[in-house]
Amino acid sequence: MDSRRSEAAEPLPLAVKILVAGGFGAGKTTFVGSVSEIRPLRTEEVLSERGVGVDDTSGVADKTTTTVAMDFGRITVRSGLVLYLFGTPGQDRFWFMWDELSQGALGAIVLADTRRLGDCFPAVDYFESRGLPFLVAVNQFDDGYDYTEEEVADALDLSPQTPVLLCDARDRDSAKHVLTDLVRHLIALGDRAPAGHPA
Numbered sequence: 291m292d293s294r295r296s297e298a299a300e301p302l303p304l305a306v307k308i309l310v311a312g313g314f315g316a317g318k319t320t321f322v323g324s325v326s327e328i329r330p331l332r333t334e335e336v337l338s339e340r341g342v343g344v345d346d347t348s349g350v351a352d353k354t355t356t357t358v359a360m361d362f363g364r365i366t367v368r369s370g371l372v373l374y375l376f377g378t379p380g381q382d383r384f385w386f387m388w389d390e391l392s393q394g395a396l397g398a399i400v401l402a403d404t405r406r407l408g409d410c411f412p413a414v415d416y417f418e419s420r421g422l423p424f425l426v427a428v429n430q431f432d433d434g435y436d437y438t439e440e441e442v443a444d445a446l447d448l449s450p451q452t453p454v455l456l457c458d459a460r461d462r463d464s465a466k467h468v469l470t471d472l473v474r475h476l477i478a479l480g481d482r483a484p485a486g487h488p489a
């Protein structure tokens with residue numbers, strides 16, 4: 291068989307860059323790790339005493355490590371469509387990374403932590419101000435409040451078209467569901483945009 295012909299018949303998959311953002315300890319690294327089909331790249335460092343008074347660990351006292359640069363993972367959501375996932379660092383002192391990480395991204399997941407819902411405000415603000423489409427995935431912690439999607443949308447003052455859904459970042463199917471909803475949201479926004487204008 292002519293290998294050049296078989297290569298030509300297989301189109302390259304569409305690669306889409308997605309950010310996974312949210313407050314400190316919201317579950318971003320967990321989310322990327324549970325859904326990635328490759329061994330995720332992580333940049334975890336142990337939270338040391340030097341961060342005391344700098345990092346706000348209230349509500350996540352059990353946390354021993356934190357992401358200092360980014361998480362990276364990959365998932366094929368359907369044939370021909372591959373998502374490259376970039377998890378952001380959660381601590382305020384690593385905000386300077388966000389502009390770099392968001393270069394070329396088509397969409398974002400904002401993970402909301404049910405123990406500290408307000409911590410995802412900065413991520414929501416960031417994506418709204420840059421016009422990057424996002425959805426809010428509410429990561430439910432056992433010791434958090436059981437919010438409904440409507441309560442979260444109200445509390446975060448989201449625009450009516452921003453999807454909100456409940457999830458468990460530790461569960462692969464749940465995380466994959468969040469990503470497929472984001473892809474649907476991006477496609478719907480693209481369909482609504484006037485020709486020649488980005489959504």
Ligand SMILES: Nc1nc2c(ncn2[C@@H]2O[C@H](COP(=O)(O)OP(=O)(O)OP(=O)(O)O)[C@@H](O)[C@H]2O)c(=O)[nH]1
Pocket residue numbers: 312313314315316317318319320321353355356357358378379380381429430431432457458459460
């Ligand atoms: N109960 C519960 N625990 C979770 C869930 N998601 C993450 N965790 C736990 O919460 C802890 C923090 O998760 P990470 O994934 O490190 O959070 P992160 O947002 O990447 O944290 P930073 O990078 O430090 O901002 C880990 O011990 C996880 O096992 C969840 O949905 N439910």
Ligand SMILES: [Mg+2]
Pocket residue numbers: 318319320356357361377378379380
């Ligand atoms: Mg992390």
